[in-house]
Amino acid sequence: MLDIAELLTFIKVAETHSFSDAAARLFVTQPAISKRIAALESNLGVKLFDRIGRQVQLTEAGIRLLPKARKMAEDLEDIKRSMTLQMEDVSGELRLSTSHHVGLHRLPDSLKRFQQDYPSAQLEIEFTQSEEAYQHVLKGHAELAVITLSNKENSLLESIPIWSDPLTCVVSKDHPLTHLAQISLVDLAQYPCVLPNKNTFTRQIAEQVFGKQGLKPQVRMNTNNLETLAMLVSIGWGWSLLPSTLVDDRLTVLNFPELNVERKLGVLHHKHKTLSRAANAFISLLKQASH
Numbered sequence: 348m349l350d351i352a353e354l355l356t357f358i359k360v361a362e363t364h365s366f367s368d369a370a371a372r373l374f375v376t377q378p379a380i381s382k383r384i385a386a387l388e389s390n391l392g393v394k395l396f397d398r399i400g401r402q403v404q405l406t407e408a409g410i411r412l413l414p415k416a417r418k419m420a421e422d423l424e425d426i427k428r429s430m431t432l433q434m435e436d437v438s439g440e441l442r443l444s445t446s447h448h449v450g451l452h453r454l455p456d457s458l459k460r461f462q463q464d465y466p467s468a469q470l471e472i473e474f475t476q477s478e479e480a481y482q483h484v485l486k487g488h489a490e491l492a493v494i495t496l497s498n499k500e501n502s503l504l505e506s507i508p509i510w511s512d513p514l515t516c517v518v519s520k521d522h523p524l525t526h527l528a529q530i531s532l533v534d535l536a537q538y539p540c541v542l543p544n545k546n547t548f549t550r551q552i553a554e555q556v557f558g559k560q561g562l563k564p565q566v567r568m569n570t571n572n573l574e575t576l577a578m579l580v581s582i583g584w585g586w587s588l589l590p591s592t593l594v595d596d597r598l599t600v601l602n603f604p605e606l607n608v609e610r611k612l613g614v615l616h617h618k619h620k621t622l623s624r625a626a627n628a629f630i631s632l633l634k635q636a637s638h
Contacts, residue, residue: 351423353387354416356380357395361413364402438467441625444480444489445472448573449612452592453510454493457632464632468625476571478546484615490626492615493633495548502618507630509613509637514549514588516606517598519581525599532560532605539567539585541576552608553588 359369370377393408477494484492496506543550567585580587581597
């Protein structure tokens with residue numbers, strides 16, 4: 348197999364008629380030039396240069412090789428130029444996994460802007476739960492996940508916080524807890540609640556708060572759909588923790604600092620995967636949207 352460095356060296360020596368001049372043009376030592384030419388001659392089994400005094404001249408074999416070597420060098424430059432243009436172009440497929448809540452309430456503007464700015468890129472979106480989207484990135488099924496970020500670090504994943512998502516404790520307008528001037532976790536634990544499933548980051552946050560006082564919430568129903576949780580709270584099924592984006596006039600926010608916890612929403616990618624230009628462009632748009 349021909350060595351590209353040896354061929355480029357051959358071309359430069361042929362053009363300059365000098366090993367020393369070729370070395371200066373290629374920013375290497377003269378012995379390195381001699382070694383490359385010797386290796387190329389050995390590989391081809393022919394002599395390429397005659398050394399006459401301080402000048403070198405092409406042999407018949409060298410004359411025949413020169414146009415072919417130049418063509419190979421041109422092809423190589425075309426390949427480099429083509430790859431550079433491709434790397435400057437934001438195109439190709441970007442597989443994105445996101446939670447329903449984040450996708451509905453945080454992503455619309457960024458998704459619209461991405462499609463407008465990068466029409467050559469194909470965005471494939473899967474709406475799922477944050478925990479599943481997390482696994483999609485971990486297993487390489489998605490390049491990015493825009494989700495509720497876990498409070499546990501994973502050495503394989505890079506988490507980039509984008510939005511703060513405060514959770515507030517809410518009840519229906521006619522819930523008995525609305526009549527209490529001060530509410531403790533003990534009071535709250537006496538009433539049923541509706542929360543996301545056990546494996547969710549939001550549920551883990553709630554149980555950690557209760558667990559610090561040796562308490563457990565009375566979970567009446569699990570569902571990962573936050574809009575459904577808001578509806579269940581509004582009809583009196585129990586209290587819940589909901590993002591401020593879902594709190595409306597059907598609900599009453601309890602003044603409960605211990606449960607007014609903060610989630611971090613953001614983008615996740617695998618540290619061992621080289622991000623595509625489309626992925627980097629999308630992350631940049633998300634960061635702009637957070638300001």
